[in-house]
Amino acid sequence: MQPSPEQQREMLRLMQTIRRFEERATQDYLDGDIYGVVHSYIGEEAVAVGVCSALEEGDQIVSTHRGHGHCIAKGADLDRMMAELYGRETGYCKGKGGSMHIADFDIGMLGANGIVGGGIPIATGAGLAAQMDGKGRVAVSFFGDGASNAGSFHESLNIAATWKLPMLYVCENNRYAANTAAAETHAREDVAARAHGYDIPGIIVDGNDIAAVYDAATTAVARARAGEGPTLIECKTYRWGRHTERPTQAEPRPAAEVEEWKTRDPIPRLVEALKAQQGQLTDEEWEEMDREILARISSAVAYAKASAFPKPEAALDDVFSTGGA
Template identity: 60%
Template sequence: MENKRNFLAGLYASMYKIRRFEQEAVKLFHNKELPGWLHSYIGEEAVAVGVCASLNRDDYITSTHRGHGHCIAKGADLKRMMAELYGKETGYCKGKGGSMHIADFSIGILGANGIVGGGIPIATGTALASQYLEDGRVTVCFFGDGASNQGGFHESLNLASLWKLPVVYVCENNLYAETTPQADHQPIRDIADRAKSYNMPGVIIDGNDVLAVYEETNKAVERARAGRGPTLVECKTYRYRGHWEGDPEVYRTKEEVKEWKKRDPLKKFKKYLLENDIIQSKEISFVEKKIEDEIKDAVKYAQASPPPRPESALEDLYVEQGG
């Protein structure tokens, strides 16, 4: 019982961490402290957290341009993430990657990806390596509804099912491919339907319900780990911010955003925890306060970190070889 309580509290903490990191990043971006671009994950937290709760430290994930949430849920260090957003030497990629290319190979984060759908074949490949090496790892491949129209999606799911690779394809269907509504970019409502054509299970989940996400994807992860092949999981969710910070959002109404906010994944889960007496509100406040401090520390760390040496732009391209 205590274990379960800790587990559930951990899910909430992880979602809250993502929410606050993203809110802080948005604020810093509009204060012009962060160079580059920003694609906020706010609203989709239950997906990353529910999925990653099934994964071991050495399991792999591939992420997307909207990747901060995946990285945090998989256990990335907030200081090094924030430093990367600032383009500092202490960032995960020494300032070479930024928001769209955060990676931490020591905990299986194979990188966010600036190409929509670009991570899908790569995830298929790490799963192939796990099967080949019999290392028992599972790969989770995050992507959006837009990426499900890329050719690499088709090629990868076909190959993964053919070879029964240990991979779970998690589609975060937030209803818009960048700025194009789903009805204008594909003739189906449920992307999970496509699983049938690859002879793999397709599952539809309420992506704003962290427990539902956890329970369903856990089955898919265990199925993959047992050598029974891939699953296509579709999480229906919604992003509160635009596709990018600065998006004029001409493609949707304020009412629609308001409607979705009523189904906020954090509020929903907090309510569940309190109403079922799983955690007291005092404890939640304590957890939240701790995370606030962690985020403040991350920002301070990033601000205080030195910029990269200009000439370091010429480093890290090749592994130096003897020949």
């Protein structure tokens, strides 16, 4: 299914917001203003936006350590995101979680996760809850090629396939897990092929082509809502940056490979596609959209900087739940 021009413009806005957010987060991290670590999603924007554009508000997603893009694509608030990266009390986790732990239950973003493969069973639990609720909700698990080698991936796919849970398993195959090439750890190159072991569809898409991602996600969502069970979608993509933005982070990837993937940038691809549709985007409109996004990111940074750090006496707040029973 092809998105309408209006939907495509919204997808472009979201992808460029992720791009500009990540550029700014990287810069501010290198300047020492952001604590912890930043894993940039630059280059992979079409996956988060393509999938989340196929969802409804009540659908739920679970993210990874590289999670800013998923949050933005699902509609997270940029002020609270940036404040969390800055470790401020106005952030999503009151400044105590940082980049890898943003969650917003109100928009169906059940959380990023620093544990590789840790989010997959959480998403599967959300899928089970959606099935039990019977309101037609679906759950999406985003994870990397590295995570697909974790036991939690196989356990989750098995139970989701057996119980026909309304799920999308979205593998962001960027060909590396930290410094290890997937070729060194995957017996078979295509993660999607593993779906056959669980008798569910395993789809491979060009993860830098947002129309292809959206199309695959739309089909999988319809299947899930119809009670036919989960789909594994493998998006072939690439991160432009090193594994983290730490200045000391190793870079085992050949420079020519990185440069080659930059030519497959998903954002200009969508810009060109929109321009080719008579009257759907002009250079001026695109420049204006980018200016607005940059201004929005700057105001999120200003909000973060104007917010206070959490107080030491708040360190143990929100650690325990009374359960309400």
